[in-house]
Amino acid sequence: MSSLSDYDGKFEKNRDTARGFSTAVYIGGVIAASMLFISFILLAFPADAYFTRTVMTVAGVMVGGSMLAFPYALHHWAITKDHRKVTTVLYYVEMAIICVNTVVSFVSMLAKYSNYDAPEWVVLYEPFSVASIIYTIFAWGTVFLLDPDHKLQADExxxxxxxxxxxxxxxxxxxxxxxxxxxxxxxxxxxxxxxYSPERYRKTPKHFGSGQASIPAPAPFVTKEAKVPLGQLDEGES
Missing domain, CATH: 1.20.890 (cAMP-dependent Protein Kinase, Chain A)
Known part of the structure; x- marks a missing residue:
């Protein structure tokens, strides 16, 4: 029994190690592909177009981040049957797009900085490579729209x-x-x-009270005489 528990403990430890190692490899590959794609995109803009180049750099980072977000969503969010199926399809389609963009980016930069002649299909595809940004928006918009919680709220x-x-x-x-x-x-x-109650159309004015209450007369004002003569008060003060 103890040997079985030891085996389970080693299996869990090795599985966690494998997950960590594979995650590092996956993130490294995404970073490399993203940097190559960003470098390729920036070739289309002048060196002094700082704002545009910054925006496109952020867009390239977001496309790479999408490749990181899909596995996490499939593991923690898209767990229902239909939601997971659609998310998986969108993930593999984006992976194919990233693969083509990475190859085109590398070939285009190779042709620019060396004597390599880019194939015709690469030259024809280059202007459409930025469509991966729009696909990322489309893919994640679809994932959100198919969220079971969203559909439940809509049904309610x-x-x-x-x-x-x-x-x-x-x-x-x-x-x-x-x-x-x-x-x-x-x-x-x-x-x-x-x-149309008759009370609302009475001509006689209304009064406060019946007028029959008797009000007692005020008590007469009585003046008090001082018990100590004024002369004694003056002597005490002096």
Missing amino acids: RDADARFAKKLASKREAFIDSVEGEDVIAAIATEDVRER
Whole structure:
């Protein structure tokens, strides 16, 4: 039993080591392909176009980051059947695009900085290589739209809208029924009684109170005489 547990412990340790090593290799490959693609893209812009070159560098980093995000999403997010299937397809399509872009980038830079003649298909493909940026936006937009939580919220809102529509339809049908007319007649009668009550049309002014309450007369003011003569007060002060 102990040998089996030791084997399981070694297996888990070796698996974690393999995962870490493969992750480092994968990230290194993505960085290399991204740097090559970014260097290729920047050839299309003048050296003094700082803002454009900065934006395109960030775009190239995001395309490379997408290759890192797909495996993580497949491992932690896209776990339901349909969501995972679509995400996997989008991931492999992007991988193919990155592969072609990497080859085209390398061949184009090789042709620029050496005496190598680029094949015709590379020259024809070069202007369309930046479409990988648009594909990244499309791919991740699709992944988000197919998120099960997003679909669940949409279904709940649709159910609420259908419920409100049917409720309004039932209310309208009730209003046109005999019972509804009776309820409307009762409400209208009560409203007429309150709206056209004779109390609202009285000509005599209303007063506060009945006027019959008796108010006691105020007590007479009594002047107190000083118990100590003024002369004694003066002597005490001196």
